[in-house]
Amino acid sequence: xxxxxxxxxxxxxxxxxxxxxxxxxxxxxxxxxxxxxxxxxxxxxxxxxxxxxxxxxxxxxxxxxxxxxxxxxxxxxxxxxxxxxxxxxxxxxxxxxxxxxxxxxxxxxxxxxxxxxxxxxxxxxxxxxxxxxxxxxxxxxxxxxxxxxxxxxxxxxxxxxxxxxxxxxxxxxxxxxxxxxxxxxxxxxxxxxxxxxxxxxxxxxxxxxxxxxxxxxxxxxxxxxxxxxxxxxxxxxxxxxxxxxxxxxxxxxxxxxxxxxxxxxxxxxxxxxxxxxxxxxxxxxxxxxxxxxxxxxxxxxxxxxxxxxxxxxxxxxxxxxxxxxxxxxxxxxxxxxxxxxxxxxxxxxxxxxxxxxxxxxxxxxxxxxxxxxxxxxxxxxxxxxxxxxxxxxxxxxxxxxxxxxxxxxxxxxxxxxxxxxxxxxxxxxxxxxxxxxxx
RNA sequence: GUGAUCGUAGCUCAGUUGGUUAGAGCGCCGCGUUGUGGUCGCGGAGGUCGGGGGUUCGAGUCCCCUCGGUCACCCCA
Numbered sequence: 001x002x003x004x005x006x007x008x009x010x011x012x013x014x015x016x017x018x019x020x021x022x023x024x025x026x027x028x029x030x031x032x033x034x035x036x037x038x039x040x041x042x043x044x045x046x047x048x049x050x051x052x053x054x055x056x057x058x059x060x061x062x063x064x065x066x067x068x069x070x071x072x073x074x075x076x077x078x079x080x081x082x083x084x085x086x087x088x089x090x091x092x093x094x095x096x097x098x099x100x101x102x103x104x105x106x107x108x109x110x111x112x113x114x115x116x117x118x119x120x121x122x123x124x125x126x127x128x129x130x131x132x133x134x135x136x137x138x139x140x141x142x143x144x145x146x147x148x149x150x151x152x153x154x155x156x157x158x159x160x161x162x163x164x165x166x167x168x169x170x171x172x173x174x175x176x177x178x179x180x181x182x183x184x185x186x187x188x189x190x191x192x193x194x195x196x197x198x199x200x201x202x203x204x205x206x207x208x209x210x211x212x213x214x215x216x217x218x219x220x221x222x223x224x225x226x227x228x229x230x231x232x233x234x235x236x237x238x239x240x241x242x243x244x245x246x247x248x249x250x251x252x253x254x255x256x257x258x259x260x261x262x263x264x265x266x267x268x269x270x271x272x273x274x275x276x277x278x279x280x281x282x283x284x285x286x287x288x289x290x291x292x293x294x295x296x297x298x299x300x301x302x303x304x305x306x307x308x309x310x311x312x313x314x315x316x317x318x319x320x321x322x323x324x325x326x327x328x329x330x331x332x333x334x335x336x337x338x339x340x341x342x343x344x345x346x347x348x349x350x351x352x353x354x355x356x357x358x359x360x361x362x363x364x365x366x367x368x369x370x371x372x373x374x375x376x377x378x379x380x381x382x383x384x385x386x387x388x389x390x391x392x393x394x395x396x397x398x399x400x401x402x403x404x405x406x407x408x409x410x411x412x413x414x415x416x417x418x419x420x421x422x423x424x425x426x427x428x429x430x431x432x433x434x435x436x437x438x439x
Numbered sequence: 440g441u442g443a444u445c446g447u448a449g450c451u452c453a454g455u456u457g458g459u460u461a462g463a464g465c466g467c468c469g470c471g472u473u474g475u476g477g478u479c480g481c482g483g484a485g486g487u488c489g490g491g492g493g494u495u496c497g498a499g500u501c502c503c504c505u506c507g508g509u510c511a512c513c514c515c516a
Contacts, residue, residue, distance in 0.1 A: 397477080
């Protein structure tokens with residue numbers, strides 16, 4: 001807090017601590033499960049790359065032009081922290097030349113040097129998939145379906161899938177020119193803040209939020225009218241596939257997305273539960289040509305990225321995906337000299353029973369408080385009496401003050417006894433669930 | 440990079456027109472006699488008022504700078 005005397009997490013980063021991390025673990029597991037079921041394998045690639053890897057991906061985009069987190073190492077190598085997932089995967093593909101189709105996924109941090117705000121950080125965490133080696137439109141459908149089903153499995157309902165086609169590389173270029181010329185003719189009707197985009201990056205004008213621009217855009221030429229017949233048919237096939245899988249989508253001709261390596265299909269899933277400026281919870285597209293540009297064989301590819309922070313924000317907004325707070329099975333309370341706690345917790349853990357204990361020889365009252373707070377289901381009590389009698393007292397911390405909440409068992413039967421008690425289901429109203437803390 | 444707004448105990452916040460030893464709730468620690476948590480009662484610890492400079496007899500309260508949080512623009516997960 002005091003900037004001069006203490007350290008804090010760098011700007012735009014934050015610590016994720018228990019119990020919130022339990023929700024992260026559950027989310028990642030849900031994602032991994034969904035994509036592994038579809039045959040995607042985990043890739044762990046470096047968090048930083050030669051800066052050229054990312055520059056190759058999009059010279060004109062802000063992501064690499066002004067938001068790159070780059071540095072020079074002691075060997076004078078110019079490196080950059082990964083700003084997005086696809087470039088690293090493509091580099092790895094070119095380097096290792098695996099058999100295609102190469103279907104992979106990742107769960108990794110991304111870095112962008114930009115001012116933080118709601119749902120946007122300098123370090124954020126992305127879950128994503130990439131599938132390289134096939135131009136089949138059904139692969140587009142598969143990738144989108146996997147992403148859609150993943151979000152649905154979290155309980156998200158207030159989301160919409162937007163899809164578009166940028167056509168072939170040539171279609172995209174032609175349309176960009178066409179749009180540029182049209183915008184230049186209507187420059188005065190454009191919101192002043194959007195005018196400087198026209199020369200550099202006319203496509204950017206399409207996702208402007210300004211009223212004047214939006215009004216003008218209603219009459220602007222649409223990419224849909226510029227697609228070559230092949231690209232148009234291909235897009236129909238993708239939309240038809242989504243329809244067959246009962247995944248509702250909205251054709252959105254203004255969806256161009258920020259990375260300019262996209263060809264053909266681009267898509268985005270937005271959450272209407274988020275009123276923040278950042279409502280995109282998952283986005284991606286096809287990037288035929290990117291692999292070749294990276295120096296590899298001409299290989300088509302498609303993928304998406306989804307930000308964990310934003311997905312969780314959307315879950316909070318909809319009140320879904322609460323995760324159960326996992327306490328240990330047994331909490332050992334030792335009011336003798338602590339040796340019993342030391343030995344018993346270890347024995348329980350070795351037997352597969354999650355166990356914790358208090359330290360520092362605190363009073364029984366204090367230890368019971370800690371046991372309660374820990375979320376443990378059972379307290380295993382060792383006092384002078386138990387020690388002398390060779391027994392242990394087992395108390396069910398969720399059973400209230402009922403008669404049978406507590407039993408004393410011989411020490412050498414404790415493992416069997418605990419296994420038996422823990423096997424019985426606990427009542428649902430004692431389950432603790434947790435959403436992330438509202439802030 | 441631009442703009443707005445905020446910055447008081449671990450957390451959420453009060454702090455009169457600048458005036459003596461800075462408060463509350465929650466949390467934390469201890470106690471309520473003989474070994475039992477979750478309720479209740481009592482007590483306690485914990486703050487260089489983000490940091491630096493200035494104005495003033497005197498500043499948490501005014502001014503400047505700086506760092507940080509939040510939100511928006513740009514752009515994006």
